[in-house]
Amino acid sequence: MEPRCHDFSRNVERALANRNLQAAISRTTGRFLEHRNAAVRSFPGDFEAAREAASRLKLATLRDLDIHLARFIDEAERRGAAVHIARDSAEARDISVRIAREEGIGLAVKSKSMATEEIGLNEALEAAGVEVVESDLGEYIIQLAGEPPSHLIAPAVHKTREEVARLFADKLGEPYTEEIPELVAIARRRLREKFLSAGMGISGANFLIAETGSIAIVSNEANARMATTLPRVHMVVASIEKVIPLMSDLPPMLRLLTRSATGQPISSYVSVLTGVRRPGDVEGPSKLHILLVDNGRSAILKGKYREMLKCIRCGACLNICPVYQTIGGHAYGWVYPGPMGSVLSPLLLGLREASALPDASSLCGACADVCPVKIPLPDLLLELRADARAQGHRTPAEVLGMKGFAAIMGRAGILEALERIGGVFSQLLFKDGKIPWLPFRLSGWTDRRDFPAPAVRPFRKVWKSKRGVLPWNR
Amino acid sequence: MEPLGNRDDLIRRVHAALHGHGETAHRPDPRASAPGPPESIEKRIDRFSEALRSAAGTVVAGNLYSVLPALCEGLRSEGVTALLVPEGDTAARELADALMPMGPFRLASTSELLHGNSPVTAGIQSSEFAIAESGTVVSTGRSGRTLLPGLVTDVHVAIVRPGILVDRMEDVLAALAADPPRTISFITGPSRTGDIEQTLTLGAHGPRAMIAVITETST
Numbered sequence: 001m002e003p004r005c006h007d008f009s010r011n012v013e014r015a016l017a018n019r020n021l022q023a024a025i026s027r028t029t030g031r032f033l034e035h036r037n038a039a040v041r042s043f044p045g046d047f048e049a050a051r052e053a054a055s056r057l058k059l060a061t062l063r064d065l066d067i068h069l070a071r072f073i074d075e076a077e078r079r080g081a082a083v084h085i086a087r088d089s090a091e092a093r094d095i096s097v098r099i100a101r102e103e104g105i106g107l108a109v110k111s112k113s114m115a116t117e118e119i120g121l122n123e124a125l126e127a128a129g130v131e132v133v134e135s136d137l138g139e140y141i142i143q144l145a146g147e148p149p150s151h152l153i154a155p156a157v158h159k160t161r162e163e164v165a166r167l168f169a170d171k172l173g174e175p176y177t178e179e180i181p182e183l184v185a186i187a188r189r190r191l192r193e194k195f196l197s198a199g200m201g202i203s204g205a206n207f208l209i210a211e212t213g214s215i216a217i218v219s220n221e222a223n224a225r226m227a228t229t230l231p232r233v234h235m236v237v238a239s240i241e242k243v244i245p246l247m248s249d250l251p252p253m254l255r256l257l258t259r260s261a262t263g264q265p266i267s268s269y270v271s272v273l274t275g276v277r278r279p280g281d282v283e284g285p286s287k288l289h290i291l292l293v294d295n296g297r298s299a300i301l302k303g304k305y306r307e308m309l310k311c312i313r314c315g316a317c318l319n320i321c322p323v324y325q326t327i328g329g330h331a332y333g334w335v336y337p338g339p340m341g342s343v344l345s346p347l348l349l350g351l352r353e354a355s356a357l358p359d360a361s362s363l364c365g366a367c368a369d370v371c372p373v374k375i376p377l378p379d380l381l382l383e384l385r386a387d388a389r390a391q392g393h394r395t396p397a398e399v400l401g402m403k404g405f406a407a408i409m410g411r412a413g414i415l416e417a418l419e420r421i422g423g424v425f426s427q428l429l430f431k432d433g434k435i436p437w438l439p440f441r442l443s444g445w446t447d448r449r450d451f452p453a454p455a456v457r458p459f460r461k462v463w464k465s466k467r468g469v470l471p472w473n474r
Numbered sequence: 475m476e477p478l479g480n481r482d483d484l485i486r487r488v489h490a491a492l493h494g495h496g497e498t499a500h501r502p503d504p505r506a507s508a509p510g511p512p513e514s515i516e517k518r519i520d521r522f523s524e525a526l527r528s529a530a531g532t533v534v535a536g537n538l539y540s541v542l543p544a545l546c547e548g549l550r551s552e553g554v555t556a557l558l559v560p561e562g563d564t565a566a567r568e569l570a571d572a573l574m575p576m577g578p579f580r581l582a583s584t585s586e587l588l589h590g591n592s593p594v595t596a597g598i599q600s601s602e603f604a605i606a607e608s609g610t611v612v613s614t615g616r617s618g619r620t621l622l623p624g625l626v627t628d629v630h631v632a633i634v635r636p637g638i639l640v641d642r643m644e645d646v647l648a649a650l651a652a653d654p655p656r657t658i659s660f661i662t663g664p665s666r667t668g669d670i671e672q673t674l675t676l677g678a679h680g681p682r683a684m685i686a687v688i689t690e691t692s693t
């Protein structure tokens with residue numbers, strides 16, 4: 001998918017103008033959060049301790065990632081997998097196409113995978129003449145609509161049932177129905193045919209287990225199980241930070257992942273897949289290709305953003321983010337939305353493309369509070385803002401504005417003088433405490449909401465009269 | 475097909491990005507940690523049943539003949555007309571044989587299910603493990619076992635002998651980690667989706683109902 005993060009403000013305009021979208025997103029995020037909170041309350045044991053342990057495990061694994069990756073590759077190959085390595089998206093696409101060609105694949109079924117979205121797998125395979133069908137219901141819907149996902153775990157949250165009904169009628173020639181169970185049944189029937197005839201199943205991986213070279217995948221629909229059981233070839237596309245050292249590391253991570261994502265104590269299905277079918281096995285693919293994608297991760301590992309690679313893609317930070325709740329996923333302009341996307345996208349795409357994303361946060365900190373692996377998202381957003389400034393991705397006006405702000409805030413006398421002038425203006429002009437209109441570029445603010453007028457009595461005055469001292473006058 | 479891309483290059487790149495190593499590579503396996511206090515089998519069955527019910531699964535328990543009426547009623551209400559039983563699964567076969575005259579149900583074949591236009595089918599299978607913490611049953615592809623009864627059918631009937639109940643997922647993985655089979659499937663309730671307007675709908679791609687039959691079987 002071509003990134004459109006540089007169009008952020010235009011994307012936001014569009015999202016804000018779409019009432020349906022906002023209703024859908026606030027309903028979805030609200031419900032996810034409710035379920036998550038209930039699941040946290042009923043967590044077996046100490047949830048905070050579990051978060052801390054998971055965070056430590058992920059960080060410690062990243063610190064030794066070369067060792068764990070090498071072990072994963074060895075163990076997977078020992079059990080019959082071919083492990084391919086892609087440095088970047090282009091190489092990943094190229095390798096996938098070669099795998100499909102070599103295996104003689106005409107039809108592939110896919111289960112949900114963010115890594116494949118990131119590398120643009122579908123387009124590449126389609127261009128090479130391979131039909132690729134998404135099998136997660138949400139992904140299937142947006143594939144028919146020709147749209148990217150708008151949420152990590154609920155990719156079609158922005159679609160209403162009427163839109164889905166129209167889509168199935170137009171694109172599949174099915175009789176129009178707005179009944180959700182019937183729509184699900186249509187997808188089930190259509191996709192069952194695909195599962196049974198596809199030569200290759202493509203999946204992502206929630207975790208790669210170094211100890212045994214295994215892949216762990218969660219799903220609720222059973223599509224991931226179908227795609228990894230029925231076709232004769234299985235291709236896994238996963239980024240390198242998904243490795244965990246041991247089988248026994250899986251359950252504690254799963255307990256956090258599914259609760260943080262949908263509030264379920266466990267997803268309906270968890271598959272742990274190891275190698276290819278053995279002699280005597282009656283099912284399972286006879287070929288397994290695992291494509292490990294770096295695409296900038298080894299560079300992230302190097303520096304101050306390493307903690308971002310702890311992310312297990314649960315989506316909790318999206319649901320709780322007031323910005324995501326307002327603009328939805330598409331506005332972020334690429335595959336990763338919400339707070340995690342605002343950090344990850346600039347790291348993977350560069351600040352030239354995505355420098356606007358770290359600004360789209362009030363730094364309220366809610367994301368860090370819910371993150372099951374304790375990623376300090378607000379800190380990372382701040383770091384990125386500083387980097388954007390250092391790399392010159394800021395307009396002269398912004399830089400000047402910030403310099404001016406710093407100059408005023410650093411000098412109590414000037415601040416006080418300005419407060420006094422502001423107070424007089426407020427008394428004369430903005431008696432209701434609101435400024436309804438500002439000139440020039442500042443109208444961007446007042447077009448949609450009022451700007452608060454300066455207080456007639458500045459806070460510091462009030463403070464003085466009530467409590468007497470300011471800390472620096474003590 | 476030969477692996478593509480440069481493996482050593484990746485490991486080198488990652489190694490260079492890390493400034494020295496921590497200690498995870500050689501840390502002790504937490505599997506070795508002490509087990510919790512012993513638990514009665516009744517307590518374990520209760521935990522399993524409660525967890526599975528809250529994941530929209532159904533639980534029936536008792537000896538083979540006492541569970542039949544409820545099970546049969548459950549299958550009929552889902553419109554089931556055929557049963558899929560894996561070859562060599564004697565407990566499943568026994569249950570199917572007892573059910574067939576009551577339905578009436580007939581036996582379905584795998585090929586029928588894999589080639590479209592299949593009847594409404596219940597897949598009956600003995601589980602290899604069951605997990606009390608999460609109400610999960612476990613099937614694997616070990617030694618010729620099939621996963622289809624819990625996958626391509628409309629109703630999944632999982633036979634759970636009390637003896638296979640373990641406390642947590644860790645116990646299952648510990649038993650299998652030395653030589654993991656190609657597939658380990660953890661199944662908790664029916665297949666579900668909330669992808670259209672967040673409305674929970676059962677039977678997305680897999681079974682729309684899941685019934686655990688907790689019973690002591692002859693095998």
Ligand code: SF4
Nearest residue numbers: 311312314315317371
């Ligand atoms: S950053 Fe944390 S909360 Fe957000 S998706 Fe990743 S793991 Fe979940």
